[in-house]
Structure formats: structure tokens, C-alpha cells
Amino acid sequence: MTPTITAFARSPDRGRGLARDMRVRWALEEVGQPYDVRLVSFAEMKAPAHLARHPFGQIPTYEEGDLVLFESGAIVLHVAETRPGLLPDDAKARACAITWMFSALNTVEPPIIDREMAKLTERDKSWHTERLPILEDRVRVRLGELSGRLGNADWLDAAFSAGDLLMVSVLRRLGGSSLLEEFPNLRAYVARGEARPAYQRAFNDQLAVFTASQPGA
């Protein structure tokens, strides 16, 4: 059965692959699972039909028969647990890869989002110039720790996993800032993720939605 995911009808990131459907698309491409996409408008996201699937009125959702999931992390884990390719076979190695998934979403992403939110919503506030460096330092601490652990390795554990998929996705939110440039091994790690054929297919598919939604495109 072909799963259906939801994505923004009009991508607020202009197709740069930062919307969270990208993480699910990438996971599905990695395991070779075809999928359908249903585009939803911002109004539809907050309407009862979508809220029944996603109580927080966001994207992505994942439907496969009568199974309905939300939260990109949970969906990526479900895809990884039901198809080979994103988690090691060995139980201990699996638990370690899953640890990196939680790490990406619960330890590394929050300070990155805080910085992003400040840049989006506090630019005109009197405190913005004083507060932004504090937020950047919080991101820098996490990047330093992650950089220290990654060292010269290609991936966080032996082979590419769902943990790397989420970590690369989270770090990509720093694109265009100099923060990632301060850690060359992390920059190379992100580039390594982006070079994967599955990533590229997923990226092009989400970009096509944005391109198609542009007047005159």
C-alpha cells in the first residue's frame, strides 16, 4: 500500500527543503518506498479534517491504510522500523541510531529554532541585537559538542542512519549563517547528507511543489 504524506501547498521556505515533509520524503526515498503527497493550505491545516490527523495542525502527516501518524520524527522512525535501510540490524546499534534521532530533535534543533524564530519574529524589537548573540552562543555550544563527537567520521555511527538523516536536516536550518562554517567537519557532514541520491530526489520533489505554485512558473 502506497503511503500518503501531507506537505505545504505553498512552501514558506520557498522550496529550500526546510519544511518537515522533507525529512519524511528523504526517509521514504532512502528505503525506496514510493509515496503520494497531498498538499494542504494553511487554512486546511487548521480545519477539522486535518486536525483529526494532526492535533497540532501541522505538516507532515503519514497515512497508510488506517494508520495515521504525525510528527516527522515519529514518521521517520516508523519508516525506518518497517523497511530496511535506515537502521542497523543489530539491536544495540539500532538503539544508538535512535538515540541520535532524539538528539537531533530534542537537543540540537531547539536552540536552532529559537535563533530562527528570533530572526523571523523579533527583528524589529529593541532587544534583538542584544539577544541574538546569546541565542547564537547556545547553538554554538551544541555544534561544538556535536563536532567533537563526529570528529573525522562520515556519520555519527558506523553507517548512515535515520539519526544522521534527522541531524543533517536539523543542521541545514543553519544554512546561510556563518555558524555552521565555524565547524568544517559539520559542514562537510551536511554536504555528505545532501549529496545522497535519496536526498536529491526528495529535495527536487519538494522544490517542484514550490516552483509549480509560483504564478507564471
Place this chain on the structure above:
Amino acid sequence: MTPTITAFARSPDRGRGLARDMRVRWALEEVGQPYDVRLVSFAEMKAPAHLARHPFGQIPTYEEGDLVLFESGAIVLHVAETRPGLLPDDAKARACAITWMFSALNTVEPPIIDREMAKLTERDKSWHTERLPILEDRVRVRLGELSGRLGNADWLDAAFSAGDLLMVSVLRRLGGSSLLEEFPNLRAYVARGEARPAYQRAFNDQLAVFTASQPGA
């Protein structure tokens, strides 16, 4: 084999059960798994021996033979997947319960932490009184959505799961604020979690660490 977790030698929350070892203790109590605790000081958390276990220098960690995990969400999931009691047997119901785990940590907790951080670190800033209500509104939006989904049910899905364990843990961070009081069903939901015998055992054990570390106690 008895697992060993790490916890703060001196709990910064004064034993109110907000440190993240509480989530792991609670999970272990729910499944009836005895465990050992190794207390670490703030200096030890940032030393090489601990960083080898936890790259971000935090607690809790989880050691079981040569398996070493970090991130409370990942540890709770590991406990839930290796012992009966915290996840449904049915595969689809399991995926739904795991979705609530990610939801708690990636959608509900971040705005709660942002509010907490502002109260801890920005009290003396000129912008604090203007910014705090904005943060509280962000929390309120998530609580409203969660409250709408929970309705009159006891738990987020049919039976108590690791998803409820993490959601209750996250909501408890609002204790002492009026935000939770605005949603009587969420307040009752948290109280229902706190009334579980496993919760109480875990709470008392982490409180005992704080009490023991107090001079003259």
C-alpha cells in the same frame, strides 16, 4: 543485568522531579526493572569520561552491559521496547504511542522550555515583561490543541503509554504557573500520571537524592 542511569548529584530543581532522569526512573518503575543510579556533579558531566557516554554532557545516561544510551526520550523508548508495559502490542497502536513521545518532546516541550529559560535567564532584561506574554501565548496554543485532542479521555490513546509518560513529564514543567490551570482536562491528566504508583516511587527516589545532599538533612 541491572542498568545504571546517571542523575544530578545536586538537583537544580530541588527534587521536584523535573530533571530528566525522572522520566527514565518512571519508565523503569512502570516496567518493574530495578536500576542503579550514579550521581554526577556538574564538573563531572563535562569531563571526558561522561562526554564519552553523553556527547552533550548532560544527564541522564543509560548503561546496560556495553550498551550506552543518552537522551531521555531514546532511553524511555528503549525501556519501552525491551520490556512490556509501556507500549501496546499491536504494531499500529505502538506507532501511535511513539508519535505522542515525539510530540511531547518536539512540539509541546520546546515552547515550555523557552518560557522557563526566559524566566530563568531574562528576568533582569528590559524586554522581559514584553516578551514573556508572547512566550506564554505560544505555550497556550499548544496546550489548547492538546486539550482539544485529549477531551475527556484518561490517556492520549486507549491505555497509558510511554507517550503519556513523556507528555505528563513535559506538562509538569508548567507547575506553579496558571497556564495549566486554564485547561482543567490537562491538569487532571497530569494529576492522573502523578498518581501512578510507579511515578510515586520514581519521584520519591529522586527526591531522596536531593534531601540527602542537603547539609543538615
